[in-house]
Structure formats: structure tokens, C-alpha cells
Amino acid sequence: MSNKTNYSYVGMAFIILVFGIIFVPRIVDRIKNQDITRNDRMSQGQDNNFKDNSKLIFLEINGEAKKVPDFSFTDQNGKTITNKDYLGKVYVVEFFFTTCPSICPKMNKNLVDIQDAFKGNTEFGVASFSINPAHDTTEVLKEYESQHGITNPNWHLLTGKKEDIYKLSNEGFNLYTAQDDEVEGGFEHSGNFALIDKNGFIRSRVLNGNPVIYYNGIISEAEKTDEDGQEEQISMLKEDIKKLLNE
Template sequence: MDFKFFKKSKATLLFLVVFSAVSLPVFYHLVKVDKKLKVYNPVDVNPSLVHESIKHITKDHTIADFELTNQNGEIITQKNYKDKIYIADFFFTRCTNICIAMAYNMSELQGFYKDDDDIMFLSHSVTPEIDSVSVLKEYALNKGVIDGKWNVTTGSKKHIYDLARKSYMAVIEEGDGGEDDFIHTEQFILVDKKRRIRGFYDGTDKKDMEKLKEDVALLKEEYRGK
């Protein structure tokens, strides 16, 4: 037997074991970093969806403070979503096209995250003058909305439209929330615990709903790593 060869082989094997032990965790860490979700600022979004007043913002964009009324007549503010990941959308109860698929998919997501206290949902009516508390209550019952998990809200039209355009960057710039102003969007928006936008999804598309779930998992992993 060639003992010199044996010694070299043993040394090579030992080197590979040590190299693997050191490099694999580093590689895993790099992969994890690469998978971190993007934080969206106005400059990252299609300009047609961004209000003129915020187009210059390159960092630290967050959802503005809000005050809305939910299906139970309760005042809902950003404090209800403190330290929560949430999914937001814009709808109206009389909608007979995209809102049907959106409501179904939001309900499916609610069921999927039913026992996850980190996840909440927030729907904003774009016809608040029609969608009163009683109308929203009936809608919530029909859609299986879980109180405390999913708030279906109404409020000042201008306030809601400002949120849609200046906070969520979810709709094409049209009007200022006046009487004849109307917005309609299929977007679901993923918001993190710091009120930052981390993703946009087509609320009528099943594949996008699966992508949203994957992104929520990544976001939760991001918080676990801190």
C-alpha cells in the first residue's frame, strides 16, 4: 500500500469536510439574503400608479395613518394592525365583476391564515357613500369575514382614495376622491409589520395567490431571523 497516497487522500478528505462545514452555512446565509422580499417605494412602482406628490420618494415609504369604520361600526386605525403583517385591497359591495373573484380569494387566504395571529386583512370600500355599516355587515356575513381578522371598511371617500393613491399606490391616478371620482383595482397589497409595502398581487389570479403565500412565508422567516 502506498502510505504517502493514503496520507494525501486523508488530508484531502479532511480539508473537504472542514471546507464544507464552513462554506455551506455561508452559502445558505447568502441564499437566504437573496430571498428577502423587496421593500417597495414610489420610485419602484409604475409611475401611473403613483401620486405626483410622492413620486420623488426613494426610501422609507410607509402606509399613512388611517381612520376607518368596519362592518361592526368600530373605528379601525393603524393601531389595530400594529406589529401585524396584513393584506389590503379596494372593493365595493355592488361590484359584479373582478370583486367576486377578489372576495373569494381573500376569503380563501383568511381561511389559510385563520390560526396565524401575525396575519390580518383590510378591505377598503371605494363607494363608501353606498357601503354603509349595515351594508358591510351583510356583505361580511355573506363572505364569512372573521371579526378581528378581516376588517371590511368604509369612511371618508377622500381619505380612502388618498390611501389608495398615496399610500398603497394601487390605482391609476384619476380624480381626487370627489363625488364623480371612481377607482377600481384588482390589486392585493402585502404590508409588513413596519407598514411597508412588500408585494403587489392580482387578486383575481390563483397563481398570484400562491405567490402571495410564498412571500408571506419569506416575510415571516425574515422576522424570525431578527
């Protein structure tokens, strides 16, 4: 092989490397700075080509990897749980409420499916934050746990001050949450899950050049697609949990 050909390959590799270093973080920043709307558009229209061995990227804001903000709430066992309790664990975050008549049962059924896929793994957990803490006391959350097949000791159903939970949701994760007496159930919230690594960083994969910041939590792996043709992302989430557990 000639030196000219070798230089060509080196040049192409250098261009690809520079593109990844410069543009991927900017793409993430641009999408993140647009904020999440009620339709959670960042998780829509993604390709369902989930078999991917690439490492998950860090969500970067202004050049810094985004960490889960500090929090402190009470779980279904009356125990104070903070973000530090999840250090060393890979975990999924959701916002829900126990009397939700629509998407919450689907989301938590999918989380139980994920829980069972990692049964016995002490490094996997879930954080479920109630957006109706006035109703969702520790006793209510404990009953919800028993009724919905929640067995992972690292799955904490969390309640606390409403303003703190809403700030964590809307500002800490940019996952939409609001009280609205005109909608069914009285509350609106995102149907997406966030994935957190062992060091408390929000992680993402890239599909077709676009970061998948959050994972659709409503459509089950068995359903494949919803009535609008949107494809499930639970299988993708399971794969990405495995990747982070192996890091």
C-alpha cells in the same frame, strides 16, 4: 487554491454586492415614480416561479422605505380602525365595493382562500377599503361579511369619507380608484393587493430583477391563468405572507 484565484472570487462577490446595494433600490424607485395606470402594469408579465426563499425587499422612495400612511375608518362592527391597529400584524390591503359586478367577488373569494390558509393565526389580517362609502355603511359591510365567509377577526371592512379613501388608494398606495358613472357598477379600481409587514411597511419580492410591488388579486390559485395567459399570484402572496410572519 492560489491567492490569485481567491482574489478573483472576492472581487466578484464585491461587484455583486455593490450592484445590489446601488441598483435594486433605483429600479424600485424608477418603477414606483412612473405611477400605476389602470392596467396596473407593474404586476403584469411576471414569471410564475414562486418558490423563492429570499427575503422581501422594502419599497423605497427617495431612499426611504415606504410605510402605509396614517388612516382612520369605521369597520363592519362600528369600531374605529387605524393603521396602528395593524401594527404587529402582516396584512393584505384591497380596495373594493360591495355592489361590484365584476372583479370584487373574485378578489374577495381569493382573500377568503388566503384567510383560510392562515386560519387561527392572530398575526394575519386584511384591510378592505370600500370605494363606495355612501352605500357601504357598517350595516351593509356586516351583511357582506356574513355572506362571503369572512371569519378572521383581523379582517376589517372599512368605510368613511370618500375623499379620504380615494386619497389613501391613489396617493398612499398608488392603487387606481375612481368613480365613473359610464362603467358597469359606477366605479373603477385596481384588482391588485398590497402586502404590509408587521411594522407597517409595504413589502415586495424581486423576480428576474424586477420588484413585484403588488399582487394580482383576480386570478385564483385553482385557475392558474386567465384568458389572456396571465398567471395567478395568490400562491406567491401566500408564500410571502409566511415569510413576513416569520420575520
